[in-house]
Amino acid sequence: MKSTEPVIIIGGGLSGLTLAYLLAKKQVQFTLLEASGRLGGRIQTVTGVLETPLELGATWFSELHPSLLALIEELGLQKYPQYSKGKSLFQTNSLEPPQEFFVPQTDAPSYRLAGGTQLLTDTLIQKIKSENIHLNTSISAIEDLGDVLKVESIQGEQFFGNQVFLCLPPQLVSKQIRITPGLPQALNDVISEVQTWMAGSIKFALEYASPFWREKGFSGMLYSHTGVIAEMYDHTNFEQEKFGFTGFLNGGAATHNQEVRKELILQQLSKLLGQEASTPTAYFDKVWTDEFILGGNHIIQRPHQNNGHPLLQKGYLGDKLYFGGTETSTQSPGYMEGAVISAQKNSRLVPSPIAGKFKI
Numbered sequence: 001m002k003s004t005e006p007v008i009i010i011g012g013g014l015s016g017l018t019l020a021y022l023l024a025k026k027q028v029q030f031t032l033l034e035a036s037g038r039l040g041g042r043i044q045t046v047t048g049v050l051e052t053p054l055e056l057g058a059t060w061f062s063e064l065h066p067s068l069l070a071l072i073e074e075l076g077l078q079k080y081p082q083y084s085k086g087k088s089l090f091q092t093n094s095l096e097p098p099q100e101f102f103v104p105q106t107d108a109p110s111y112r113l114a115g116g117t118q119l120l121t122d123t124l125i126q127k128i129k130s131e132n133i134h135l136n137t138s139i140s141a142i143e144d145l146g147d148v149l150k151v152e153s154i155q156g157e158q159f160f161g162n163q164v165f166l167c168l169p170p171q172l173v174s175k176q177i178r179i180t181p182g183l184p185q186a187l188n189d190v191i192s193e194v195q196t197w198m199a200g201s202i203k204f205a206l207e208y209a210s211p212f213w214r215e216k217g218f219s220g221m222l223y224s225h226t227g228v229i230a231e232m233y234d235h236t237n238f239e240q241e242k243f244g245f246t247g248f249l250n251g252g253a254a255t256h257n258q259e260v261r262k263e264l265i266l267q268q269l270s271k272l273l274g275q276e277a278s279t280p281t282a283y284f285d286k287v288w289t290d291e292f293i294l295g296g297n298h299i300i301q302r303p304h305q306n307n308g309h310p311l312l313q314k315g316y317l318g319d320k321l322y323f324g325g326t327e328t329s330t331q332s333p334g335y336m337e338g339a340v341i342s343a344q345k346n347s348r349l350v351p352s353p354i355a356g357k358f359k360i
Contacts, residue, residue: 004148005031007350008161010139013041014058014336015325016167017124018071018343024128026352031159032128033151035138035168039125042198043336045116048207048282052242053116054235056203056286058336059246060110065337067344072113075123081109083234086214088221089272098272103221114238117336141178144317165346167324170194170312179321187311194312194327195305197334198288202249204229204265207282211236211243213273220245227268228253228261244280245269254287261285307333315349322346 007023009016012034023030038044044057060082061068072079084103091098113119125133134157141152142164151159166173170191173179182188213220213234220234232247253261262283269277306312308330312323324346329338 004160004162005029006162006353007031008033008149008151008159008164009167009324010151010164011035011041011167011325012039012133012135013167013325013339014043014121014124015339015343016041016165017121017128018340019165019167019324019346020128020132021124022343022347023350026347026350028350028353030132031161032133033137033139033153033159034133034135037136039133039135040118040121041168042288043117043121044286045118046205046284048205048242048244048284050207050209050242050281052207052235052237052244052282053118054205054207054244054282054284055112055117055246056205056284057198057288058117059112061336062110063108065332065335067340068337071340072120075120077119077123078114078238079111080114080238082112083236084109084219084221086217086219088219089223091222091224091226091272094226098224103219112238120336139177141180142317142321143180144320149317149320161320163320163322163350165322165324167342167346169196169199169325170306170323170327171196173323179317181317183316184311187316190306190309190311191323193306194309195303195307195334197304197307197326200251200254201288202251202253202261202285203246203288204249204261204283204285205235205244205246206265206269206280207242207244208276208280209243210276212276216274218273222247222272224268228264229268244282249285254289258285304334307338322349 006028007030009019009032020032042057045053045055048054087100089098138154140154143150148160149164174192222232228249230248230250232245235244235246266278307327312328315322324342326334326338329342331341332338
């Protein structure tokens, strides 16, 4: 038998990386297995032509997310408030001009992370030994061998661990991983119906050489029931020197290719904000329906369906197998806060090396 690690983490998103970081602090050995070719999961920051950090994934958080805020502070990162000053727009129908409204400056703003949200996961990765991380390692089977669990990839690689944490959307566990002996039927019924946050969302980002909308008195905030853009926000960086927008497209935009989506977005913005909107320096978008999010299942459950379910809090296969990830959290499920809380909960289930409880 190959060597056994105390812990195997399946999934390299925020929850899996935070769990790895917390275990490293406890000096617990682990192996992290990620199916895709990159780490970060639903956090993804891309860089524009002018080096503007642009978000295609998770972006915002608030004072209601104390666990995430504490982690950000511990890692020495900087938060800053989402810009909302000026006229915001709401398109109710195509036959009337957009309504203008103002968002009050409150004591409880939404925040963004200076340098981009991916700086959070990149910093966690820096704290973890790279030899403990395996990319492009999609798991097909988990088998209980008694004292340990055997984890097998679709490429035939085998890993052995005393505890295994499934830090990926539960739907993917249901569809992609064969677990022996089988999990309770009640749990199987639940995990196949756990809504995956952001699944089906279409996120876009634009970079501009100057903040022309601010100069015209606009906040950059847009909500629309008529155009391809459903909602949009100013995406100027922390230093106030790089400029852009980020937001979400309506669901029907997935039927268009990327070039058509870009054209429709620029048409909508040019009518609302002026001709300057038609000449961005960079455009990106992402349809969150790939095999690492939905696994081929394009049925979108209602928001937070079965998130934080009691059956996702229990241990299985003799308390060697546990669920993790933001959808399993009983607090703020689906958000970055939920991912961090899930990791904190799971880290407490792992004995420290001095406890001598692992059978290696």
